[in-house]
Amino acid sequence: MAEELKVIVFTLAQEEYGIEVDKVRTIERLVPITRVPKTPEFVKGVINLRGIVIPVIDLRGRFGLAETELTDNSRIIIVAANELEVGFIVDSANDVMDVMSDAIENPPEVLGGIKAKYISGVAKIGENRLLILLNLIEVLNRNEIIQLEQFGE
Template sequence: MAEELKVIVFALGQEEYGIEVDKVRTIERIQPITRVPKAPSFIKGVINLRGVVIPVIDLRGRFGLEETVTTENSRIIIVAANELEVGFIVDSANDVIDIDAESIDSPPEVVGGIKAKYLHGIAKIGEKRLLVMLNLSEVLNRKEIMQLEQLEV
């Protein structure tokens, strides 16, 4: 029997992306973000979430996409990556779906302007729907994780 993955689907512009549910801690509405000096431009700052300081990254900025104004649908997806909790600002978090692990193909070199190194693969869902699966370890590479850990001081 094929392995099923439970995935949270979120959107950046017209593209749909997925993160495995077991890597997601919580999904929050947009809240005030405290800016941090000298942080890379895609790091928007930090939030205080139930007493825990969490760095927040704008995924649009991280992927080199055009930044937009946050809306009522915008969300912060809190993920756990290498012992660190990080928030990703996304345009919307739509639903949770099950996908067949075998339906995930290797990503092409560039998808919607995003380099393949940030992607785990492309999942085919039904006849027409494609879901871009994120590679969290590359979205947050080791050097950036060290920068994020320093933000918590």
């Protein structure tokens, strides 16, 4: 029997993505971000969220998509991966959705210019809606996690 997977749905460049609900700590409106020198371009800096310093990544930059102006719909999704909390800047965070495991297929090699290693699968929702499921372990690969952990110290 197919299992149900709960995901937070967010958008980047008109595409819908999903992150498993149990990996998401909170979704925040944009707050001031303090720039950190000598970091990759997609690392926007750190925020102070209720007394915790959290590194913030622009997912558009991480995936090599064109960056755009942030809007009132832009959000920071705080995720937890490998005991590290990181904020992802996204265009909007819309929804929580149940996805059946049998509706999830392996990702194609490249999807909208995003390398397959960043994607854990693609879920078919209804007739013509696709949801790209992120592989958080690769989005925050080991070397970058080490760099980000140094911010928090």
